[in-house]
Amino acid sequence: MTRTARAYTNIALIKYWGKKNKQLKLPYTNSLSLTLDRFYTDTKASIVDSDQDIIYLNQQLLDDAHSKRIRNYLDIVRQFYSFSEHFQIDSVNHVPTSAGFASSASGFAALAAAVNETKQLNLNRRELSILARNGSGSASRSIYGGFVEWIAGNDNASSFAQPIDEHPDIDLSILSVVIDTQNKKISSTVGMENSVKSSPFYPNWVTLVTSEIEEIKQAIAKKDIQKIGEISEHNAMSMHALTLSANPSFTYFAPETIRIIQIIQELRQKGIFAYATIDAGPNVKIICTKESLPKVQTYIEQQLSNVTTVVANIGSGIEYI
Amino acid sequence: MTRTARAYTNIALIKYWGKKNKQLKLPYTNSLSLTLDRFYTDTKASIVDSDQDIIYLNQQLLDDAHSKRIRNYLDIVRQFYSFSEHFQIDSVNHVPTSAGFASSASGFAALAAAVNETKQLNLNRRELSILARNGSGSASRSIYGGFVEWIAGNDNASSFAQPIDEHPDIDLSILSVVIDTQNKKISSTVGMENSVKSSPFYPNWVTLVTSEIEEIKQAIAKKDIQKIGEISEHNAMSMHALTLSANPSFTYFAPETIRIIQIIQELRQKGIFAYATIDAGPNVKIICTKESLPKVQTYIEQQLSNVTTVVANIGSGIEYI
Numbered sequence: 001m002t003r004t005a006r007a008y009t010n011i012a013l014i015k016y017w018g019k020k021n022k023q024l025k026l027p028y029t030n031s032l033s034l035t036l037d038r039f040y041t042d043t044k045a046s047i048v049d050s051d052q053d054i055i056y057l058n059q060q061l062l063d064d065a066h067s068k069r070i071r072n073y074l075d076i077v078r079q080f081y082s083f084s085e086h087f088q089i090d091s092v093n094h095v096p097t098s099a100g101f102a103s104s105a106s107g108f109a110a111l112a113a114a115v116n117e118t119k120q121l122n123l124n125r126r127e128l129s130i131l132a133r134n135g136s137g138s139a140s141r142s143i144y145g146g147f148v149e150w151i152a153g154n155d156n157a158s159s160f161a162q163p164i165d166e167h168p169d170i171d172l173s174i175l176s177v178v179i180d181t182q183n184k185k186i187s188s189t190v191g192m193e194n195s196v197k198s199s200p201f202y203p204n205w206v207t208l209v210t211s212e213i214e215e216i217k218q219a220i221a222k223k224d225i226q227k228i229g230e231i232s233e234h235n236a237m238s239m240h241a242l243t244l245s246a247n248p249s250f251t252y253f254a255p256e257t258i259r260i261i262q263i264i265q266e267l268r269q270k271g272i273f274a275y276a277t278i279d280a281g282p283n284v285k286i287i288c289t290k291e292s293l294p295k296v297q298t299y300i301e302q303q304l305s306n307v308t309t310v311v312a313n314i315g316s317g318i319e320y321i
Numbered sequence: 322m323t324r325t326a327r328a329y330t331n332i333a334l335i336k337y338w339g340k341k342n343k344q345l346k347l348p349y350t351n352s353l354s355l356t357l358d359r360f361y362t363d364t365k366a367s368i369v370d371s372d373q374d375i376i377y378l379n380q381q382l383l384d385d386a387h388s389k390r391i392r393n394y395l396d397i398v399r400q401f402y403s404f405s406e407h408f409q410i411d412s413v414n415h416v417p418t419s420a421g422f423a424s425s426a427s428g429f430a431a432l433a434a435a436v437n438e439t440k441q442l443n444l445n446r447r448e449l450s451i452l453a454r455n456g457s458g459s460a461s462r463s464i465y466g467g468f469v470e471w472i473a474g475n476d477n478a479s480s481f482a483q484p485i486d487e488h489p490d491i492d493l494s495i496l497s498v499v500i501d502t503q504n505k506k507i508s509s510t511v512g513m514e515n516s517v518k519s520s521p522f523y524p525n526w527v528t529l530v531t532s533e534i535e536e537i538k539q540a541i542a543k544k545d546i547q548k549i550g551e552i553s554e555h556n557a558m559s560m561h562a563l564t565l566s567a568n569p570s571f572t573y574f575a576p577e578t579i580r581i582i583q584i585i586q587e588l589r590q591k592g593i594f595a596y597a598t599i600d601a602g603p604n605v606k607i608i609c610t611k612e613s614l615p616k617v618q619t620y621i622e623q624q625l626s627n628v629t630t631v632v633a634n635i636g637s638g639i640e641y642i
Contacts, residue, residue, distance in 0.1 A: 200529040201522035201562060208521040230569070237570035241522060241562035248551070249558035255576035 002046060003320040005113035007132075007142045009039040009095050009106040010315075011174060011285055013232040013277060014213050015239040016137055016150065017205065018196040019189075025137045026159050028196070029209035032149045032216055033141045036174060037315030039095040041103060043110035045087045045118040054088040073108065073135045077115055080131065087115070099310045100178035100283035102188075108135025109142035113318045128318065129160040145316030147220050149213065166317065170223050173293050173313050175286040179256045180306040186250060188280035191243060198247040205242055209235070229275030229287050236277040254282035256304060263303055267296060323367060323439050324641040328430035328453075328463045330360040330422045331636075332495060332606055334553040334598060335534050336560045337458055337471065338526065339517040340510075346458045347480050349517070350530040353470045353537055354462045357495060358636030360416040362424060364431035366408045366439040375409040394429065394456045398436055401452065408436070420631045421499040421604035423509075429456030430463035434639045449639065450481040466637035468541050470534065487638065491544050494614050494634050496607040500577045501627040507571060509601035512564060519568040526563055530556070550596030550608050557598040575603035577625060584624055588617060 016031035048054060053074050055067040062070070070089065078084060089111065095103040112132040116123045123131065125143050133140035133150075140159070141148040146166040153159030196202055212235050219227035243250050257278065264286060267274045273292040277285050288296050297309050337352035369375060374395050376388040383391070391410065399405060410432065416424040433453040437444045444452065446464050454461035454471075461480070462469040467487040474480030517523055533556050540548035564571050578599065585607060588595045594613040598606045609617050618630050 199562075200525050200559065201566070204521050204525055234566075234568045234570055238521065238566040241520075241566035244565065245522070245555075245559040245562035247555045249555055251579065251582065253574075253579050255579045258572065258574050258576045258579055261572065 002044060002118050004042050004044040005110045005117055006040050006042050006319045006321055007106045007109035007113060007139075008035050008037065008145070008315040008317075009101045009103065010035045010138065010141045010148065011101070011277065012138065012141075012279070013228065014209055014216060014235050015279070017239045017242060018192050018202065019137070020152075024156050024159070025133055026154070027137060027150070027152045028206050030149055030152050030213050031141070031209070032147065032164070032213055033138070034147055034172070034174070035142060035145045035315045035317065036101070036312040038310070038312045039099055039101050039106065040315075041091060041093050041095065041106040041110040042321070043089060043091040043107075043114040045089055045111070045114040047085045047118060048088045050086050053086045056088070056090045058092055070111070073111070074115070076134050077112070077131065081119065081121055083119060085119070087118070089114070098178055098308055100176045100281070100285070102138070102279070104136035105138040105142045108132050108139035109318060111135060112139070113143075113320070117320060125317070126160050126162070129162075130156060133159060143318050146314055149217070163317075164217060164220060168220065168223075168314065170220075170225065170314075171289045172225055172228065173288050173290055173311060175288050175293055175296055175300075176310045176312065177260055177284045177286060177300055178308045178310065179254050179282045180308070181254045181256070181282050185281070186252065191250070191252070191280050194246045194250065195242040199242045199245045201242060201245050205238065208238060225273070225289065229273070232277050232287055233275040240278060252278070252281050256307065257282045257284060259304060260284040260300065263300060267299060272296060323365060325363050325365040326431045326434035326438055327361050327363050327640045327642055328427045328434060328460075329356050329358065329466070329636040329638075330416050330424065330427040331356040331459065331462045331469065332422070332598065333459065333462075333600070334549065335530055335537060335556050336600075338560045338563060339513050339523065340458070341473075345477050345480070346454055347475070348458060348471070348473050349527050351470055351473050351534050352462070352530070353468065353485070353534055354459070355468055355493070355495070356463060356466045356636045356638065357422070357633040359631070359633045360420055360422050360427065361636075362412060362414050362416065362427040362431040363642070364410060364412040364428075364435040366410055366432070366435040368406045368439060369409045371407050374407045377409070377411045379413055391432070394432065395436070397455050398433070398452065402440065402442055404440060406440070408439070410435070419499055419629055421497045421602070421606070423459070423600070425457035426459040426463045429453050429460035430639060432456060433460070434464075434641070438641060446638070447481050447483070450483075451477060454480060464639050467635055470538070484638075485538060485541060489541065489544075489635060491541075491546065491635075492610045493546055493549070494609050494611060494632060496609050496614055496617055496621075497631045497633065498581055498605045498607060498621055499629045499631065500575050500603045501629070502575045502577065502603050506602070507573065512571070512573070512601050515567045515571065516563040520563045520566045522563060522566050526559065529559060546594070546610065550594070553598050553608055554596040561599060573599070573602050577628065578603045578605060580625060581605040581621065584621060588613075588620060593617060
């Protein structure tokens with residue numbers, strides 16, 4: 001009986017922004033994330049007697065164009081582990097677009113684990129993280145639960161995630177604020193490339209991340225949630241400073257993004273715990289405590305009409321079900 | 322008959338952001354501006370038989386609190402030029418708040434020139450620029466018309482503006498888009514201090530400005546308006562990247578600022594000449610050509626209800642009337 005692999009999405013508190021090797025998805029810097037509990041992908045891989053992979057996403061057969069990235073990835077997996085079988089992939093995404101999270105992290109982590117299961121590759125979690133990274137950089141982190149660090153490394157074997165604290169006893173929840181916007185989307189891949197290539201500040205970003213990774217690991221060890229919030233917010237805003245200073249300048253911010261940043265500052269002035277982190281899009285993820293979250297949620301929903309909010313807590317690593 | 326001094330405001334295309342000497346207002350970098358024609362300050366200084374300065378702004382007598390900065394400045398002027406007389410200052414600001422420009426540049430340039438006139442100090446324009454700088458850094462540039470560079474310098478005598486092209490035959494106009502917002506204002510002085518102190522990107526800002534000053538001077542010499550627009554927009558956005566990456570992060574952007582940036586990108590995609598520059602506030606100044614300006618103005622006014630737009634052209638240096 002082949003089991004289904006389940007992987008959860010994660011949110012980077014120290015961002016991954018810039019690839020030093022595009023093909024291997026090797027980043028310029030380490031990054032650090034929190035795995036979430038609500039948003040996950042379930043994936044099953046079944047060997048088929050075919051010379052082509054067949055990909056179902058949410059019970060829909062994907063056409064060639066939409067399955068290309070996944071099929072290319074499966075080619076890489078076959079090459080790595082020297083086998084030739086093709087698969088039927090059945091993948092169900094429980095990461096709704098409306099929740100404002102990317103599904104590629106949970107998607108490629110679940111896919112790597114599903115193939116590992118079906119082909120009985122017996123990969124350990126480090127090997128699984130390396131394999132997932134080859135699909136999507138941030139997928140390397142979704143192998144583990146809780147706080148996870150992705151070590152940049154220098155080649156395929158040395159670039160993998162490792163757990164910092166998989167089941168942290170810490171009072172942090174994430175409120176995702178999804179903005180209903182028609183912004184033309186700049187993919188994170190293109191955004192990273194433009195930032196690396198043309199932001200005069202990129203070299204200092206590398207230095208910054210190195211020190212903020214150390215600082216946040218100390219804060220995690222001490223369960224200093226305020227420090228975790230402060231470092232995360234500064235790191236995210238510095239990433240967005242790279243897009244503003246790219247040449248030509250660009251931004252992922254929508255008008256409502258600025259309004260939410262203002263609201264978070266207002267909330268903090270009232271003594272309510274709330275820190276912002278923002279990925280390659282207009283949505284804001286707010287780092288809250290159990291106590292502050294409902295207050296933040298109510299306030300945001302009162303102030304803004306065209307947003308949806310979703311709550312997530314700390315989640316675990318790869319599971320087989 | 323004592324003449325009234327008139328000084329125009331200016332808009333920095335390469336921004337002044339960060340003081341290396343607070344008292345002398347010495348900047349970390351050179352900056353480069355365009356003097357505008359519509360917004361100016363008229364100032365007359367009359368010697369009074371009093372041991373206190375009397376300050377009228379827009380025909381209103383200023384109380385001690387509101388006149389402190391001007392009186393402190395006049396103390397500096399007296400000390401520099403070793404005289405003891407006090408003045409009645411009659412200053413009229415034709416830089417309405419609703420136009421979105423700071424009045425300190427034209428204000429201190431006109432005040433320096435008015436005292437020079439009344440006390441017959443016979444300062445040349447370089448000396449006048451140094452004197453104006455001691456009131457407000459950007460005032461050093463309002464001594465000249467057209468394109469002006471403020472040389473950072475290392476001490477009081479070496480930090481002054483000089484003309485690049487006082488009467489440029491170039492097709493550039495400025496559309497100021499003023500946003501009706503209740504944002505709590507972070508002064509440029511405080512914003513600069515926080516950026517210098519805490520943005521990990523500040524050292525690279527200094528390098529960036531040095532190269533962008535050279536590039537824009539070449540573009541001005543060639544009347545390459547597209548290049549002027551591109552460099553100006555990149556420089557402004559990089560300045561705002563410094564605020565985002567300050568620790569704690571802050572921004573001068575309002576939600577509408579982002580909307581206007583998006584509109585400018587939409588306009589450029591339609592082939593309409595428009596580049597953004599933004600100072601220490603939410604308003605956007607759009608660099609246009611004579612041809613593009615009415616189109617940009619119409620489009621902005623259609624898209625946004627809570628803004629005021631004001632047109633300015635290239636203006637001249639200090640005048641006496």
